[in-house]
Amino acid sequence: MEINKKQQAWLRMLPGVDHILEIACADPFFETIPRSVLLHSVRLVLDRHRKTILDGINEIDEKSLSDSMILDKVKVGAKDAMTLNLLRTINATGVVVHTNLGRSLLAADAIANLSIIGGRYSNLEFDLSGGERGSRYSAVEDILCELSGAEAAMVVNNNAGAVLLCLETIAGGKKVVVSRGELVEIGGSFRIPDVMAKSGGILKEVGTTNRTHPEDYENAIENDTALLLKVHTSNYRVVGFTADVSLKELVAIGAKYRIPVMEDLGSGTFIDFSKYGPVKEPTIQESTTTGADVITFSGDKLLGGPQAGIIVGKKDIIDKIKKNPITRALRIDKLTLAALESTLSLYRDREKAINAIPTLRMLTLSFDCIEKKAKQLGKMLENIGNDRMRIELINLSSKAGGGALPLLELPSKCVGIKVRGMSANNIEKHMRKNRPPVIGRIEEDFFIMDLRTIQDDELVIIKTAFNNMLRDEGEITSLSLI
Numbered sequence: 001m002e003i004n005k006k007q008q009a010w011l012r013m014l015p016g017v018d019h020i021l022e023i024a025c026a027d028p029f030f031e032t033i034p035r036s037v038l039l040h041s042v043r044l045v046l047d048r049h050r051k052t053i054l055d056g057i058n059e060i061d062e063k064s065l066s067d068s069m070i071l072d073k074v075k076v077g078a079k080d081a082m083t084l085n086l087l088r089t090i091n092a093t094g095v096v097v098h099t100n101l102g103r104s105l106l107a108a109d110a111i112a113n114l115s116i117i118g119g120r121y122s123n124l125e126f127d128l129s130g131g132e133r134g135s136r137y138s139a140v141e142d143i144l145c146e147l148s149g150a151e152a153a154m155v156v157n158n159n160a161g162a163v164l165l166c167l168e169t170i171a172g173g174k175k176v177v178v179s180r181g182e183l184v185e186i187g188g189s190f191r192i193p194d195v196m197a198k199s200g201g202i203l204k205e206v207g208t209t210n211r212t213h214p215e216d217y218e219n220a221i222e223n224d225t226a227l228l229l230k231v232h233t234s235n236y237r238v239v240g241f242t243a244d245v246s247l248k249e250l251v252a253i254g255a256k257y258r259i260p261v262m263e264d265l266g267s268g269t270f271i272d273f274s275k276y277g278p279v280k281e282p283t284i285q286e287s288t289t290t291g292a293d294v295i296t297f298s299g300d301k302l303l304g305g306p307q308a309g310i311i312v313g314k315k316d317i318i319d320k321i322k323k324n325p326i327t328r329a330l331r332i333d334k335l336t337l338a339a340l341e342s343t344l345s346l347y348r349d350r351e352k353a354i355n356a357i358p359t360l361r362m363l364t365l366s367f368d369c370i371e372k373k374a375k376q377l378g379k380m381l382e383n384i385g386n387d388r389m390r391i392e393l394i395n396l397s398s399k400a401g402g403g404a405l406p407l408l409e410l411p412s413k414c415v416g417i418k419v420r421g422m423s424a425n426n427i428e429k430h431m432r433k434n435r436p437p438v439i440g441r442i443e444e445d446f447f448i449m450d451l452r453t454i455q456d457d458e459l460v461i462i463k464t465a466f467n468n469m470l471r472d473e474g475e476i477t478s479l480s481l482i
């Protein structure tokens with residue numbers, strides 16, 4: 001690529017790494033910045049300038065190549081590098097199990113337990129009664145059997161891993177019958193046909209998108225059929241002229257032809273949500289009662305625990321799964337195990353579980369409670385006393401999220417904000433850039449915050465965020481008037 005005279009001049013003006021390092025070392029700002037961070041930041045800034053010059057698209061402001069301007073950029077870069085990337089975030093979206101925002105919040109007991117287990121040695125794989133090597137799965141196996149009614153249980157890294165592991169163990173190289181209506185994509189590239197292919201199972205599709213009948217499964221069974229699979233269509237519903245084969249019917253077909261039956265339950269819950277709304281999510285106990293051989297579900301969706309893939313079912317199959325070498329690659333971490341055991345133990349008292357497990361608490365929060373919080377936040381924002389801000393309480397609905405209860409609209413109370421001279425997009429951006437970030441949504445030019453997913457101690461943080469935004473924006477507005 002040809003570079004012109006101007007570009008050559010700019011490149012010559014660009015200071016060298018050593019020169020910037022030298023002046024940085026004399027600047028007290030960098031006293032606490034590790035040298036590796038400083039060096040990285042200097043290189044990054046200089047590389048970016050060089051690239052802009054070579055691109056030749058934009059005119060370069062020569063001032064931006066001065067030592068002081070470059071040093072300022074290096075400071076911003078170094079400060080950025082020194083802060084952690086994973087940030088505690090305020091979820092004002094109203095989506096309770098929000099995969100992008102970390103799905104479930106852990107119960108206080110689970111957090112306490114993982115901090116103890118994480119900071120100390122533990123009997124993770126040590127059998128204290130016999131004084132010999134033990135299994136890490138034994139920490140949660142008994143309680144999973146107790147809560148689900150299953151004969152045996154084990155846990156892996158996540159439900160995607162659980163499905164892959166089960167398919168590989170039971171049906172590697174053999175046929176698996178699945179309804180066409182259940183060949184779902186969950187998001188984040190989990191697609192049943194793809195996972196099936198990776199497991200070595202051979203997909204045998206039956207029925208149609210909207211209707212599948214028992215005889216469709218029966219007609220598809222061949223000598224090398226190893227599994228009948230039912231997948232919970234977590235995040236979508238086919239409505240209208242539909243028919244599907246229940247897990248119970250599938251288990252009866254499996255028994256007739258002596259073929260195991262598996263269900264990927266997706267979210268998985270021990271709580272019957274039909275008590276709280278008009279929509280039903282199948283429970284883990286109901287699936288176990290049908291006599292299905294294997295059932296898999298997530299730890300961090302409706303269950304409200306840490307990320308995990310839970311497998312419950314018949315002992316002979318679970319034993320085979322435990323011996324599969326893939327299990328080692330999907331091994332659950334001790335922090336997860338600590339949080340999972342605590343979370344599960346809360347389910348021994350269902351009423352207590354609903355209050356102690358944040359996901360359940362938020363899903364079952366009464367409208368009155370949410371409204372009270374919305375009024376409180378509205379008041380706090382009014383007290384900022386800025387006449388540019390318009391605050392409204394708006395009725396909207398929250399979502400369960402996590403691919404669970406897709407049709408459920410949970411009536412909720414939101415605080416909507418408009419600021420004179422600012423677009424809703426601009427408010428959204430300010431809130432996103434706040435520390436901690438406040439993630440809301442935009443509707444009809446309002447920045448909307450749903451109080452269902454905002455924790456009580458976060459109201460004051462939100463007030464400060466708006467206070468800062470109005471102060472900063474106020475400065476910008478008055479500056480632009482000069």
Ligand SMILES: *Cc1c(COP(=O)(O)O)cnc(C)c1O
Pocket residue numbers: 158159160161163186190231232233234235264265266267297298299308309402403
């Ligand atoms: C969410 C989901 C998965 C994937 O579970 P992860 O725990 O996110 O790995 C698999 N199957 C179904 C039906 C799901 O809803």
